[in-house]
Amino acid sequence: MSTRPTIRLRPKMDPRRIRHGFPWVYHNEVVLDRRSRALAPGTIATLEDSERKPLGVTAVNPESKIVGRMLDPDIEAEIDKAWLDRHVQAAYSLRDQIYDAPFYRLIHAEADGLPGTIVDRFGEVVVFQANAAWIDGLATEFAEVLAALPGVTTVVKNASGRARALEGLDDESLVLHGALDGVVPVVMNGATYMADLTGGQKTGLFYDQRPNQAFVAGLAHGTNVLDVCSHVGGFALAALVGGATKALAVDSAEPALELARLGAEASGVADKFETRKGDAFDVLSALKTEGAKFGTVICDPPAFAPAKQALEAGLRAYEKLARFATPLVTPGGTLTLCSCSHAAGIDAFRTASMRGIGRAGARAQILRIGYAGPDHPLHPALAESGYLKAITVRILP
Numbered sequence: 001m002s003t004r005p006t007i008r009l010r011p012k013m014d015p016r017r018i019r020h021g022f023p024w025v026y027h028n029e030v031v032l033d034r035r036s037r038a039l040a041p042g043t044i045a046t047l048e049d050s051e052r053k054p055l056g057v058t059a060v061n062p063e064s065k066i067v068g069r070m071l072d073p074d075i076e077a078e079i080d081k082a083w084l085d086r087h088v089q090a091a092y093s094l095r096d097q098i099y100d101a102p103f104y105r106l107i108h109a110e111a112d113g114l115p116g117t118i119v120d121r122f123g124e125v126v127v128f129q130a131n132a133a134w135i136d137g138l139a140t141e142f143a144e145v146l147a148a149l150p151g152v153t154t155v156v157k158n159a160s161g162r163a164r165a166l167e168g169l170d171d172e173s174l175v176l177h178g179a180l181d182g183v184v185p186v187v188m189n190g191a192t193y194m195a196d197l198t199g200g201q202k203t204g205l206f207y208d209q210r211p212n213q214a215f216v217a218g219l220a221h222g223t224n225v226l227d228v229c230s231h232v233g234g235f236a237l238a239a240l241v242g243g244a245t246k247a248l249a250v251d252s253a254e255p256a257l258e259l260a261r262l263g264a265e266a267s268g269v270a271d272k273f274e275t276r277k278g279d280a281f282d283v284l285s286a287l288k289t290e291g292a293k294f295g296t297v298i299c300d301p302p303a304f305a306p307a308k309q310a311l312e313a314g315l316r317a318y319e320k321l322a323r324f325a326t327p328l329v330t331p332g333g334t335l336t337l338c339s340c341s342h343a344a345g346i347d348a349f350r351t352a353s354m355r356g357i358g359r360a361g362a363r364a365q366i367l368r369i370g371y372a373g374p375d376h377p378l379h380p381a382l383a384e385s386g387y388l389k390a391i392t393v394r395i396l397p
Helices: 081-098 133-137 139-147 162-166 207-219 234-241 254-267 280-289 308-328 346-359
Strands: 006-008 024-026 043-048 054-060 066-072 103-108 117-122 125-130 154-157 174-177 184-188 191-195 224-228 246-251 273-277 294-299 329-339 364-370 389-395
Touching: 043 066, 054 133, 081 103, 081 139, 103 184, 103 207, 125 139, 125 162, 133 139, 139 154, 139 174, 184 207, 191 234, 191 254, 207 234, 207 294, 207 329, 207 364, 207 389, 224 234, 224 280, 224 308, 234 246, 234 254, 234 273, 234 294, 246 254, 254 273, 280 308, 294 308, 308 329, 308 346, 329 346, 346 364, 346 389
Parallel strands: 006 043, 125 154, 224 246, 224 294, 246 273, 294 329
Antiparallel strands: 024 066, 043 054, 054 066, 103 117, 117 125, 154 174, 184 191, 329 389, 364 389
């Protein structure tokens, strides 16, 4: 558009990565002069190469490490409510085809063409995280688009998380459409989970682990289960419904454990379900001292390596977690180790995990390496969109 501002790649910056679909432009790749630095966060601009040839429409935030988020290769594209609606409808069509109930991730950021935008659906309620300035500025229009989806009555904007702080955004969560009353029950893998959509972590529930929880539940039949960093009972409740004899859920957050207990009651497995509040490493150490053993152990911690700068320390933490968890597994039982750190690729995470198991004096065979479900599609040019890894091993007798 002729009235749209422009930002330009620095001389000698190769534009092919952008032309081939990479969705981010970093601050050290563009000319940040006084004019471009003065652009308000979220400004829609045209990105040009160093020869002034247009590369597409980008959302600009001079205050962020990611200065530009590519929105459309068509420089004539108007980023308005109709544009948002086309992307949401495309994402909805995919999920509606895959799932028989409206409980899933609806928008997975760059992979669904909406950079920095996360939307999870909980039946009649959708919760979105505007983790980039451009979509935060269009929050009202975006909420109207979401509210127009079949069956949606309530739209919640969740403003928690470090991503918004990195973009210079506030932390005020709001109900933008309809009304929300209490926690929302969500049925996955036969279990019922209780999602707190305003006070819980992220959007209230982690849909990404659904296929991994189903796989572990199949292995857990007839075993006792230890679910470390369980949040609202993710792996534990699926395992109990799948035939596990009993389960212990460990988390540092009492509100999450309370929701897990409510979920156990709703799932009809409360008599087999226990919780324990505490730091993961402290509880694992205590359980070892107590001589506890479990046929199925899962460790699903928060991101130990949320950025490249934290990678080395994060990998050491994953190794330590594997080393602490391994002695609690009955020989012949299974251990599932998870990472949601996008900075830690699967090879590095697997190496750290296997090293920890080995340093615990055990041998293992890998049964499966799992990832997020199809409601979390991968952007082919952005490794960060495939952040989740789950390695299930059998501890050899």
